[in-house]
Amino acid sequence: MEAFQLLTRGGHFNKSRFQKDVQLFQKTEPRRSAPSVDVSESAELPTELDFFKYAEGGAGPSSKRKASASNEAAKKKRRTEEQAGTDDEDADEEEDVPEDPQQPLQPKHRVTTKGNNAPVPIETFDDLRERWQPPAHLLVNLAKNQFSQPTAIQSHCTSIIMEGRDLAAISPTGTGKTLAYLVPIITSLQNPASGNEDAGKGARAVIVAPTRELAQQIYNECLKLTEGRKWRIVLFSKATANTLSDKLARDKVDIIIATPLRLVACLQSGNLELTNVRHLVLDEADRLLDTEFHDQLEEIIAACSHSKVQKAVFSATLPAGAEQMALGMMRDPIRIVVGLKDTPLPLISQSLTYVADEQSKLPSLLTYLARPYNPPVLIFTSSQPRAASLAEELVLNSISHVDCLHAGLSMKGREDAISRMRRGESWVMVTTDVMARGMDFKGVREVINYDFPTSVQNYIHRIGRTGRAGREGKAVTYFTNEDAPSLKPIANVLLQSGSSVPEWIVKLPKPSKMKRKQMGKVKRGDTVNNARKVGRNDAVKKRDMIVGSKRRAAKATAPKGDTVATGTGDEEK
Numbered sequence: 001m002e003a004f005q006l007l008t009r010g011g012h013f014n015k016s017r018f019q020k021d022v023q024l025f026q027k028t029e030p031r032r033s034a035p036s037v038d039v040s041e042s043a044e045l046p047t048e049l050d051f052f053k054y055a056e057g058g059a060g061p062s063s064k065r066k067a068s069a070s071n072e073a074a075k076k077k078r079r080t081e082e083q084a085g086t087d088d089e090d091a092d093e094e095e096d097v098p099e100d101p102q103q104p105l106q107p108k109h110r111v112t113t114k115g116n117n118a119p120v121p122i123e124t125f126d127d128l129r130e131r132w133q134p135p136a137h138l139l140v141n142l143a144k145n146q147f148s149q150p151t152a153i154q155s156h157c158t159s160i161i162m163e164g165r166d167l168a169a170i171s172p173t174g175t176g177k178t179l180a181y182l183v184p185i186i187t188s189l190q191n192p193a194s195g196n197e198d199a200g201k202g203a204r205a206v207i208v209a210p211t212r213e214l215a216q217q218i219y220n221e222c223l224k225l226t227e228g229r230k231w232r233i234v235l236f237s238k239a240t241a242n243t244l245s246d247k248l249a250r251d252k253v254d255i256i257i258a259t260p261l262r263l264v265a266c267l268q269s270g271n272l273e274l275t276n277v278r279h280l281v282l283d284e285a286d287r288l289l290d291t292e293f294h295d296q297l298e299e300i301i302a303a304c305s306h307s308k309v310q311k312a313v314f315s316a317t318l319p320a321g322a323e324q325m326a327l328g329m330m331r332d333p334i335r336i337v338v339g340l341k342d343t344p345l346p347l348i349s350q351s352l353t354y355v356a357d358e359q360s361k362l363p364s365l366l367t368y369l370a371r372p373y374n375p376p377v378l379i380f381t382s383s384q385p386r387a388a389s390l391a392e393e394l395v396l397n398s399i400s401h402v403d404c405l406h407a408g409l410s411m412k413g414r415e416d417a418i419s420r421m422r423r424g425e426s427w428v429m430v431t432t433d434v435m436a437r438g439m440d441f442k443g444v445r446e447v448i449n450y451d452f453p454t455s456v457q458n459y460i461h462r463i464g465r466t467g468r469a470g471r472e473g474k475a476v477t478y479f480t481n482e483d484a485p486s487l488k489p490i491a492n493v494l495l496q497s498g499s500s501v502p503e504w505i506v507k508l509p510k511p512s513k514m515k516r517k518q519m520g521k522v523k524r525g526d527t528v529n530n531a532r533k534v535g536r537n538d539a540v541k542k543r544d545m546i547v548g549s550k551r552r553a554a555k556a557t558a559p560k561g562d563t564v565a566t567g568t569g570d571e572e573k
């Protein structure tokens with residue numbers, strides 16, 4: 001009877017009487033995968049992270065206070081620098097450059113200029129009209145696209161390019177660098193004093209970008225600004241390269257927008273001359289000046305042989321080596337930096353999330369996506385197979401509107417994915433670094449670095465896909481035990497741009513040169529879910545067994561002397 005009562009109506013269990021037994025049951029279950037820890041919120045070193053033996057100092061309550069103090073100090077330092085216009089990294093270089101009293105105050109970002117006789121920047125697009133008489137349709141198109149005021153980089157670059165000066169421009173992601181060169185180029189090509197007389201003798205401006213997607217985006221911006229007027233703007237592809245084999249057709253071209261490979265292929269085939277080029281722009285210059293593109297860039301630069309060719313490089317990041325290379329190919333250049341070099345805008349709230357190991361990333365991401373988030377989210381992985389694998393996993397886990405874009409897709413596949421993203425049909429876009437630079441999707445509110453970035457620059461460009469054109473954004477970066485040696489430089493970027501970092505990360509020693517070189521070289525599998533890989537391996541084994549047993553059966557029944565086909569399962573498929 002007592003047992004029946006217990007089973008049907010339940011019984012009272014005296015917890016205080018059986019306290020010891022209760023404690024036994026209160027022990028937490030071991031977890032299948034390590035939990036993720038958003039370390040930006042917590043100043044203490046989580047116990048799971050004790051493997052960072054080199055994290056100096058304890059993580060008691062006092063260190064918590066210190067952590068917030070150091071974060072606060074970093075924020076304060078940044079505020080002071082922004083107000084006073086000092087830049088640690090650039091301080092030495094700037095010493096002999098007096099502040100130009102004629103420069104208008106930039107409302108949001110300080111601007112540092114280096115070089116002889118930097119021209120006075122424009123304050124409004126009306127200034128552009130008064131000083132250089134741009135084509136009327138350009139001003140109409142600016143207004144039509146709600147570009148009412150130039151951004152800081154546009155104010156400065158417009159007058160620098162209009163005055164015929166070579167230029168290295170560094171400005172944070174999403175601050176309008178594309179228009180900073182397109183507006184003055186369109187103005188100057190229309191202007192009799194600066195290039196109009198050479199019209200009809202071949203391309204007068206060449207804009208080079210590292211990816212096809214970015215070249216396409218620049219082309220679209222160019223079309224917006226030139227609408228209503230017959231400009232011949234060419235986005236280089238195999239098809240246009242064929243059209244340009246006709247000299248009459250190519251002489252009419254005004255502006256070429258291309259990736260280095262396509263351009264060089266056309267130059268080498270003898271179907272293109274760049275001798276009439278007045279403006280050569282390298283967008284994402286540090287990427288273009290990388291070893292991968294180096295030879296092609298040299299060829300393009302050599303082909304732009306006009307005595308008055310003006311060179312300009314643009315990027316949100318320009319490491320010292322790339323900057324030296326860029327300035328080395330210029331005449332009396334002006335270097336301009338908006339904000340702090342290699343620092344994202346504080347509009348992007350950044351955080352680091354500890355995920356222990358590769359296998360814990362997927363559960364962490366699924367937990368993240370199970371909570372309310374702001375679509376579209378851009379998720380960066382380190383390789384094409386990983387991007388495809390992660391997208392597949394998300395779909396299998398019922399995440400809605402998942403999309404994938406990487407360079408391994410067909411051209412049509414890539415274009416379609418970009419269009420879906422622009423139409424707002426993709427809520428979760430899984431991608432690779434092909435999307436890390438330059439791509440402008442205004443609506444991207446969150447970026448997740450599923451795989452740790454390969455360098456500080458890579459980090460800045462990836463997270464710069466959000467927080468564009470004055471909007472706020474959020475960036476989350478997963479890190480595993482293996483990423484530990486690369487954590488410090490990224491944490492410094494967070495601090496520099498006003499996001500908080502716990503004390504134990506701040507205290508990590510600066511990685512050695514060798515460790516820095518190894519950044520981004522962590523080996524990761526092609527699939528993001530090993531369990532599924534095991535499933536696949538089993539399937540392959542099963543298939544091979546069936547093939548083997550069929551072969552044996554065929555051999556047994558075959559009349560003596562007949563040969564039986566042998567081979568691997570793949571061949572039989």
Ligand SMILES: Nc1ncnc2c1ncn2[C@@H]1O[C@H](COP(=O)(O)OP(=O)(O)OP(=O)(O)O)[C@@H](O)[C@H]1O
Nearest residue numbers: 147149150151173174175176177178316438440469
């Ligand atoms: N003057 C302006 N007024 C308002 N919006 C602008 C202005 N100039 C550019 N924008 C918008 O700002 C966004 C970012 O511009 P853009 O892509 O040129 O940035 P970027 O600095 O080149 O970024 P990245 O470093 O990522 O390449 C775009 O959506 C663009 O339309």
